[in-house]
Amino acid sequence: MKTLFVAYRVTYLDRSLxxxxxxxxxxxxxxxxxxxxxxxxxxxxxxxxxxxxLVHRPAGGRVEGNRGFDHLAIQVDALAATRERLTDAGLEPGPVQYPGGPRGPKTSWLTDPDGYQIELVEWPPGHPDGMTAADFS
Incomplete structure (x- = not known):
């Protein structure tokens, strides 16, 4: 088995798209x-x-993002360049954080139009692609 995708219900499809x-x-x-x-x-x-x-069901009413859902994590190659590109596109990524200390991953957070939280993650050099059991040893 494997995860296929995440589905977000959205209030305004064009805005979310x-x-x-x-x-x-x-x-x-x-x-x-x-x-x-x-x-x-x-x-x-x-x-x-x-x-x-993205799931748009107008009859379902307004969406309250992150209700019972925490966040979506997205791996990026270069967080600084990604933050700059997103800012230029009118999005508002948050400041760079180092949740694992200075040698750990770099992260930045942003919020979509319905309130869903997104974590952007840049792994340190030499880290394997994605999160593995090695991250917990």
Whole structure:
């Protein structure tokens, strides 16, 4: 088994789609669910498959992001360059943090239009791709 993607319910599809494409996602596909509902499937250009789905169900009312959900973590190659690009695109990434100390990962946080928290992570040099059991030994 493996995780296929995360699905976020969003209040305004166009606003959320603008945010996530500014973040770097590209649209993989769309599904019209009838009754005004839509699904937009996204991925990062280097990913082989979908990693995020935006779910728009107008009949469901306004979305309260992060209600029962903590955050989405996204690995970046260079946090400083990513923060600069996102700021230039009109997004507001937070300051750089070092949650594991000066030799650990660098992080920055931002919030999407519905209140979902996103953690951007740059691993230190030599760290394997992604988080593994080695991070806890």
């Amino acid at each position: 603008a945010f996530y494409t500014a973040l770097g996602y590209v649209v993989l596909g769309r599904v019209d669910g009838g009754d005004g509902s839509h699904l937009v499937i996204l991925k990062f250009p280097g990913e082989p498959a979908a990693s995020l789905e």
